[in-house]
Amino acid sequence: MAKIKADVVIQNAGELVTVASKGKPLAGKNAGHIGVIPDGALAIAGHRIIAVGTTSAVLKNVDAADAQIFDASGKTVLPGFVDCHTHLVFAGSREDELELKAQGVPYLEILKRGGGILQTVRQTRAASKGQLVENAVRTLNTMLEHGTTTIEAKSGYGLEVKTEMKILDAATQAAKRSPVEIVNTFLGAHAVPPDATADQYTKTVIEEMIPQAVGKAEYGDVFCEKDVFSVDQSRRILKAGKKVGLKTRIHADQLNRTGGAELAAEVNAVSADHLIHASTDGIRRMAQSGTVAVLLPATGLSSMLPYAQARAFIDAGVPVALGTDFNPNCWCESMPFSMALACRYLKMTAAEAIAASTINAAHSLNRADRIGSLEVGKQADAVILDAPNHQFVPYQFGVNRVQTVIKKGNVVVQKSNE
Numbered sequence: 155m156a157k158i159k160a161d162v163v164i165q166n167a168g169e170l171v172t173v174a175s176k177g178k179p180l181a182g183k184n185a186g187h188i189g190v191i192p193d194g195a196l197a198i199a200g201h202r203i204i205a206v207g208t209t210s211a212v213l214k215n216v217d218a219a220d221a222q223i224f225d226a227s228g229k230t231v232l233p234g235f236v237d238c239h240t241h242l243v244f245a246g247s248r249e250d251e252l253e254l255k256a257q258g259v260p261y262l263e264i265l266k267r268g269g270g271i272l273q274t275v276r277q278t279r280a281a282s283k284g285q286l287v288e289n290a291v292r293t294l295n296t297m298l299e300h301g302t303t304t305i306e307a308k309s310g311y312g313l314e315v316k317t318e319m320k321i322l323d324a325a326t327q328a329a330k331r332s333p334v335e336i337v338n339t340f341l342g343a344h345a346v347p348p349d350a351t352a353d354q355y356t357k358t359v360i361e362e363m364i365p366q367a368v369g370k371a372e373y374g375d376v377f378c379e380k381d382v383f384s385v386d387q388s389r390r391i392l393k394a395g396k397k398v399g400l401k402t403r404i405h406a407d408q409l410n411r412t413g414g415a416e417l418a419a420e421v422n423a424v425s426a427d428h429l430i431h432a433s434t435d436g437i438r439r440m441a442q443s444g445t446v447a448v449l450l451p452a453t454g455l456s457s458m459l460p461y462a463q464a465r466a467f468i469d470a471g472v473p474v475a476l477g478t479d480f481n482p483n484c485w486c487e488s489m490p491f492s493m494a495l496a497c498r499y500l501k502m503t504a505a506e507a508i509a510a511s512t513i514n515a516a517h518s519l520n521r522a523d524r525i526g527s528l529e530v531g532k533q534a535d536a537v538i539l540d541a542p543n544h545q546f547v548p549y550q551f552g553v554n555r556v557q558t559v560i561k562k563g564n565v566v567v568q569k570s571n572e
């Protein structure tokens with residue numbers, strides 16, 4: 155039988171990590187079973203992976219005569235990272251708040267002084283769609299250089315119909331100008347605008363925004379939090395989204411224990427995010443509903459707040475995913491840096507952090523059939539890191555060791571010393 159012609163072959167990898175998971179998220183005892191192949195290789199034809207295994211096995215099975223060859227000796231090959239929680243689109247920045255936070259000025263006081271989310275809302279409302287697209291493309295380029303090939307992107311800095319839709323459209327337009335794939339989430343209920351009560355604004359979100367978000371977003375989300383949206387308001391918003399086909403994510407138990415994890419399980423949310431204060435019962439219910447816990451350690455670092463207890467979720471069998479939570483309060487585009495934090499503050503192993511940044515994150519976006527692992531037939535999204543083994547990836551931090559990024563079979567990042 156004729157061998158299949160490969161277009162790209164990565165070979166001799168110090169370690170190639172497949173994160174193959176038989177179609178399920180890696181959870182519980184399997185949370186760190188990521189499939190490490192020493193002297194690994196990967197062959198790609200068109201957009202797809204056609205062979206994975208040891209270098210000798212892959213070269214036996216494919217025709218590499220005309221292929222672009224990458225020698226990954228002493229390097230680590232991983233699936234492209236999936237950043238499943240970002241607030242990609244906004245205008246402005248809030249670097250002045252860093253020293254206020256360091257001085258212990260409470261967030262509510264920063265808000266009172268005209269800072270915080272409401273400053274970003276003002277700037278985002280004032281920005282043109284074109285400006286927002288430019289900002290987003292710049293961010294996507296940085297994410298790509300750090301190995302991220304797919305992201306989730308939330309709206310939420312408009313808090314009015316027109317600007318929320320402008321944000322979703324800007325994300326869609328930015329995706330056309332970047333190799334990074336974007337999954338849009340409508341998060342009109344990110345905060346309560348100053349000119350409305352939470353109840354009035356809940357009504358606006360349900361009656362005016364959600365109908366217009368259909369077709370622009372795949373998910374609906376809500377910031378369920380004390381003094382923001384109550385469990386009851388959050389439930390109404392998520393159910394209204396579900397009714398018109400928006401799948402469910404939720405910002406849950408971030409600053410206080412409000413019952414967000416329990417609500418996530420009740421509405422069968424695909425993901426519940428943050429979860430620093432989730433209750434034991436909430437975690438147990440999330441395990442039953444199959445809801446992915448999206449943990450965001452960069453937010454803890456940036457906001458100088460406690461970290462989620464990843465071990466409690468892993469022990470309970472809840473699949474854990476990681477994201478950057480990129481937003482003007484947490485300006486982090488790097489998944490390897492998020493992994494470095496997860497291994498230190500969330501007490502995850504390197505293998506668990508890698509699974510959380512690839513296949514489990516893909517599950518949290520309902521795309522695990524296509525991305526998140528290096529398996530034959532899947533879309534060829536892969537990263538070569540200048541790291542001798544997978545444990546080195548979160549071990550080192552503060553520099554970018556990503557050398558090559560392949561998205562849909564195309565080489566989209568290539569450091570010149572390769």
Ligand SMILES: [Zn+2]
Nearest residue numbers: 239241405479
């Ligand atoms: Zn968020």
